[in-house]
Amino acid sequence: MIQLLNPLSFLLVLFIAAVVFFYFFRKQYEEKLIPSNMLWREVMNEWQASPFLKRLQQNLLFWLQILALLLLMFALTQPSFSEDRLKGEHIVFIMDTSATMSADDRDMTRFERAKQEVKDLAKALQGQEVTLIKAGQKPEILLNRENRKRMVLQAIDELQLTYDHENIKKALNLAESVSSQSDTSWYIFSDKLTKDMVKQYDHDIEVHNIGKKLENISLASFGVGQVNGQIHAVAVIDNQTDKEKNIAITIKAEKKSVVTKEVKVEKKDSMVVSFSDLPAKPYYEASLAVNDGYTVDNKAASVYSDPSPKMYAAGEVNPFVIKGFETIGVELIQSDEVRIEKETGIVMMEGAEVGALPNMPAIVFNANERIELTEPLITKQDPIFAYVHPEKMFISHGKKTLVENGLETVLSSGSQPLIQRGILNGQPVIMVNFSIADSDWPLHPDFPVFLYNSYQWLANQSGFLGYFNPGEEKWMHSSSPGHVLGIYNDKDENLDSIDTEKEPMTAPAFPGIYQAVSGEEIFYFSVLLDEREKVPAVAASFTIDEQKGGEKEAGQQYNDSLILILAFLAFLVMAVEWEVYRRGFRT
Known part of the structure; x- marks a missing residue:
């Protein structure tokens, strides 16, 4: 199909009209004295025999000028026709694998349609090298300069959704790193990529944004907790449509449905829905009974754990720590290690070896060999340090680390870990690798806050x-x-x-x-x-042609060879016109 990229050039028809207008004022006759009209009668006989040809010869320069102007005008409108082909010798396919690509697009998902379109393009390959990039949260190069069409099609078939949030910027930077030659084209398949995200890259870029606008209803959040001895749940429903909606929400305790509510949510509004007196189960699920074309955000789950487990102090524990836990209201029980093995809750112990840890959440105060500290404290942002500033305390000595694998260091002095947390032997553990007696932390007002944060973190991680x-x-x-x-x-x-x-x-x-x-x-x-994946937004597809510095809708490539053909024909017509004028072929 032929398209005109610069239709405003049709305004040049005014110049053609001007040429026609000037012809009305040209000199029509020239008076001459002739000795006889015999030649005139001969000319009239020829005129009457072929009047059309004579009129054409009489105005030949006029018609040549009009034809040349018309050809130039059509050339300036930049006519081009679309054709199915891949531009460039190095083709980079970038595939968005985020959750919103699982939304419906007519008879298939957005991701399935994207795979179908990129396969159609891959079938048109003519020996070009192909790089395939999966644009998830951590973009990954699946193919690098592969020129075997069979391998390209196989890699596309094996693509799967990752359901994370796409990191398009990192994927584009990854594509830039492998696009060393100038003759490189990018084909990006997403659903909401905009021109601002790609305009800084110096390549021919074709963006296929798949999908249509959906009337989406999202379960924005869901959580459970204990209030006055009862288990309560709270859900937030987000109506992203332009209409008021009646929505049914169902709560499952483990695998059994326990309650269903129907609520009315105003357009472009959110509603908080609460549930009380739920049966005690390890986890709960909430689901919305809606058919909005995007199902992955219609469900949410929450794991329940005892918010206030008992704490057992085994062996000799620093009295400042005992007093700190009592200050924040924790039920603290002095016990020995044998009895602890039969209990459930959180254990606090000092000087324990890794193999001697009980099978329950624990705070362990390392009593290993002392190591003098000479470097400043380094703190990593972490939930157990909320409203706590451990870098302000003084610690003279650390302890040789009991465990180096599996625990994350959140406070250190140089390379010496001082506080670590993580999962050890299947249980959550906080390891304190210094003696409280070697620090002034108990004198700081945020010391009980640290103990409270640690208790809450261990309680929430129990069985979870x-x-x-x-x-x-x-x-x-x-x-x-x-x-x-x-x-x-x-x-x-x-x-x-x-x-x-x-x-x-x-x-x-x-x-x-x-x-x-x-x-x-x-x-x-x-x-x-x-x-960010709870709003299945869409944007228009587009193409950025680096050579022309322009933008157009994505789809097919345009062949502009018609411009050169028309310009060449106009040049030939002007050459013929000059030759006619030179020979004086005028009546």
Whole structure:
């Protein structure tokens, strides 16, 4: 199909009209004295025999001038026709694998349609090199300068949604790093990419934004907790449509539906829905009964844990620590290690070896060999340091670290870890690698705040591995023989088994509740949908042609060879006109 890229050039028809207008004022006759009219009669006979040809000859210069002007005018309108071809010798395909690409687009999802379109382009390859980039939270190069069409199509078929939030900027920078030659074209498949995000890159870029606007209703958040001895749940429903909606929300306790409510949510508004007196279960799920074309944000899950477990102090614990926990209202029980093994709650102990830790959450005050500290304290932002400033305290000596693998260091002096936290032998642990007697921390007003934060963190982690992003990797520990950790979904289907001594655990991609099974122990964890993925926005497709510095709608490439053809024909017509004028072929 032929398109005109500069239709304003049709205004040049005014110049053609001016040429015609000037012809009305040209000199029509020239008076001459002739001796006889015999030749005139001969001319009239020829005129009457072929009048059309004679008129044409009489006005030949006029018609040549009009034709030349018309050809130039059409050339200036920049006519071009579209054709199916891939531009460039190095093709970079960038695929958005985020959660919103799972939204419906007519008879398939946005991601399925994107795969279909990129496969159609790949089939048109004519020996070009192809780089394929998966634009998830951590962009990844799946193919690098591959020129075998079969391998390209296979890699496209194997693409899967990651359900995380796309990091387009990092993916574009990754594409820039592999686009060394000038003859490189990018083909980006997403749903809401805008021109501002790509205009700084010096390449031909074609953006295919897949999808249409959806009437989306989202379960923005969901959580459970204990209030006055009862378990309550709170959900937030976000109506992103332009209409008032009646929405049914159902709560499941573990796998059994326990309550359903129908609420009315105003257009472009949110509503908080609360539930009370729920049965005690390890986890809860909320779901919306809506058909909005985007299902992944219609469900949410929350893991329940005892908010106020008992704390057991085993062995000799610094009295400042005991007094601190009593100050924040924790039920503290002095006990020995034998009795603790039969209890549930949180244990606090000093001088314990790793192998001697009980099978329960613990705060361990390391009593190993002392090490003098000479470097300043370095603090990492962490929940246990909320409203706490540990870098302001003085610590003279640290302790030789008991555990170096699996615990995250949140306070250190140089390379010496001072406070660590994480999962050890399947249980949450906070390790304090210095003696409270070697510091002035108990004299600081934020010391009880640290104890409170630590208690809350351990309580929330009991039987709960935490919240994960889709595909997030974390090193875990398993107390089972062989250190095997099995990952199961809510249907008790085994998704993966890992050796925790050799590899990290990778969270599943799809948001929801999962189980990590270590021997006889079951730990729950939740994969959360990114807040930015709860609005399935769309944008228009477009193309940036670097050579022309312009933008047009994405789809097909345009061939502008017609411009050169018309300009060449106009030049030929002007050459003929000059030759006619030179020979004096005028009546």
